Amino acid sequence: MIFVFDLDGTICYKGQPITEKILHVLECLQVNGHTVIFASARPIRDMLPILNPRFHAYTMIGGNGSLVSENGQLTYSTSFTSHQTHSIKSLLNEYDATYLIDGEWDYSYTGSPDHPILTQVDPARLAKMVPLEAHEAIVKVLVLTANAMEQLADKITLLDVVVHTHRNENVLDISPNNIHKWAALKKLNIGREQYIAFGNDANDISMFKNAAHSVMIGYHEELAQYATEAIPLEENIEDKIVEKLNYLSTIYN
Structure with a gap:
């Protein structure tokens, strides 16, 4: 069976690397004939530092699906159209927004120097922070602040793009x-139904809908209706995840 894992808030927490306890059970899945895939809102660049290098050749889905890396190489990329890019830039300016914008590898950032999200951006210094105009293509936009966030969200949605609101952040x-x-x-x-999904947020809904089995970590109101089961986000969360993976590995073998 294929096991697909979101990262932040699912198998790693507060921007910290995945622990050896979780990495070990993921390796056991592979040894037992399963396939492990990582699927994150992070770009590939920012997935690498939270994964031990021995996992860097695993298949990774980054940018909520806009990027795919296989065997350590970027094999798939989808960016905004030139019209969408121009319109998004105009709206960001109109609403005096601050942002984190990702190209295929480099990024642009205009937020506060002490914004907590900055601790998760290129921690391994694998890329460069460049002016927005320097990107040949843009694959993901995070709007951090704006004069009227809800109005901005409504206008951006009209551009035929996918918009997720992360309530906690x-x-x-x-x-x-x-x-x-x-x-x-x-x-x-x-x-x-050819895979099992683990996730915790709204951007996991699409893969939960189509999974053979889905496990929600913690609780998210929108995601919950598509989850087969849930594991509470408690102090012993990693032990519970290991226990669940060992069980699923056996019944789906």
Whole structure:
């Protein structure tokens, strides 16, 4: 069976690398004939530092599905159209927004130097912070602040893009249309009910909808209706995840 894991808030927490306890059980899945895929809102660049280097050749879905890396190489990328890019830039300016914007590798950032999200951006110094105009293509936009966030969200939605609102962080997460984790899985020739999904947020809904089995970590109201089961986000969360993976590995073998 294929096991697909979101990262932040699912198998790693507060921007810290995945622990050896979780990494060990993921390796056991592979040894037992399963396949492990990581699927995150982070770009590939920012997935690497929280994964031990021995996992860097695993298949990774980044940018909520806009990027795919296989065997350590970027094999798939989808960006906003030139019209969408121009319109998003205009709206960001109109609403005096601050943002984190990702190209395929480098990024642009205009937020506060002490914004907590900055601790998760390129911690391994693998990329460069560049002016917005320097990107040949843009694959993901995070709006951190704006004069009227709800109005901005409404206008950006009209551009035929995918917009997620992360309530806990109060940011807008914007991706090109038809870009989500399930779309990326299909690009990898993975079909409906051919995988097990672990996730914790709204951007995991598409892959939960099409999974053979889905496990929600913590609680998210929108995601909950598509989850097969949930594991409470408690102090012993990693032990519970290991226990669940060992069980699922056996029944889906």
